[in-house]
Each structure stands twice: as structure tokens, then as C-alpha cells.
Amino acid sequence: MIDIAQHLKAIHREVGTGPAAGGGGEEVRVTLRRTYQAPVADVWDAITDPDRVRRWFYPVSGDLRPGGSFQLEGNAGGEIRHCEPPHRLTITFGGPTSVVDLTLSPGAGDDTELAFTHTVPIEMAGSGAGALFVGPGWDGALLGLALFLAGEVFEDPIAAAGSPEVQEFSRGSIDEWVAVVEASGTATADETEAGRQMALAQFAPGQS
Secondary structure (H helix, E strand, C coil), rough: CCCHHHHHHHEEEEEEEEECCCCCCEEEEEEEEEEECCCHHHHHHHHCCCCCCCCCCEEEECCCCCCEEEEECCCCCCEEEEEECCCEEEEEEECCCCCCEEEEHHHHHHCCEEEEEEEEEHHHHHHHHHHHHHHHHHHHHHHHHHHHHCCCCCCCCCHHCCCCCHHHHHHHHHHHHHHHHHHHHCCCCHHHHHHHHHHHHHHHHHHH
């Protein structure tokens, strides 16, 4: 059984807007943080070793090195912009202006602090409500990683994402992201509700 409430609470979420790095307009930033009860080297290996990634996320292929590219089976692909083992990975995700930056830092004892930021141009996100297009999906990925590191391995992680438990987690995740967007002041009520409906249809269709 998945402790849904505990896993929802374990993720810190933020939404913000501001000037894009290096200029070129405004961007929307979605930030997640979570602590894992595993050493940095193990968490890094779990997110970069293709044989391990497929056991909690998606099968991945490509030229997996800085300057190379990757493709998640049935999902997005991108370029590997920066790789500094075992602490930092920067990639594009689904397009050159959609950038994911992930850092790992030692926590208390053997714990690992994971920080994850996904930025896109405001023109792509529309407003801070664009966080609802990606935030619940990243919550699901962080859940999958937590279960994997705890030794709960699914034969088919993609199929497991459709289970009633994970659907319930996704519904709770959407509620959390709606609250974060509302608190951020980066979207209107109508934009937030439209994002919520889209997120329900995409991430928790059995819970709408």
C-alpha cells in the first residue's frame, strides 16, 4: 500500500515567473524538492543508468552524454546540456526552450536532497497555471523514484501509474498544485481552473 498522504507531503512545490536566464523574455518556473533516504551516488545512478531508469520511469535511449540526446519511450526527448556526476543534470525536455535542471545534495546522514526546476517561456505556459501541465507528472516521477529506492519495483511502471492508488495520488497532487498556483498569484482563477481540468484529464482521468 502507498502512503498517499505521506508522499504528497514529502514534496515541496513552487511556481514563479520572471525574466528568462540570459534575457529573451519571461518564463514560468516550476520547482520541486524532495528528500530521499539514500546516498547521493545511489540516487544519481537511479536517475542516469538506463537499466534503472526503466524500472521506475520510462525506457530511455540515445547518446547519453553531455551534448548528446535522449528519448523516453512513448514520451518526450531532448538534449543533455550539462552533466556533473553525481550532483547536477540539465536537459531540454520536449523542446529547446523547455529546460529541466536537477541537483542532488547530501542531506542528514545518508539522505539526499533533490531539487528539480522546469522552466518554459511564458508564451508556452500561458501563465503560472501552466504548472498544472507538468507539475503533477513530475510529482508522479518523484513518487516512482521514492518507491524504487525503497525497493518497491514494478514490472511495468507505466502500467502501475494507472493503478487506483497512483490515480488517487495524482488527484491529490493536482489539488496541491492548484493551491500553489493560487498562492503564487501568477494566474487568474479561470486560467487555474482550466489548468485543473486539463490536469485531471491527463493525470487522473479515473478521479475526475
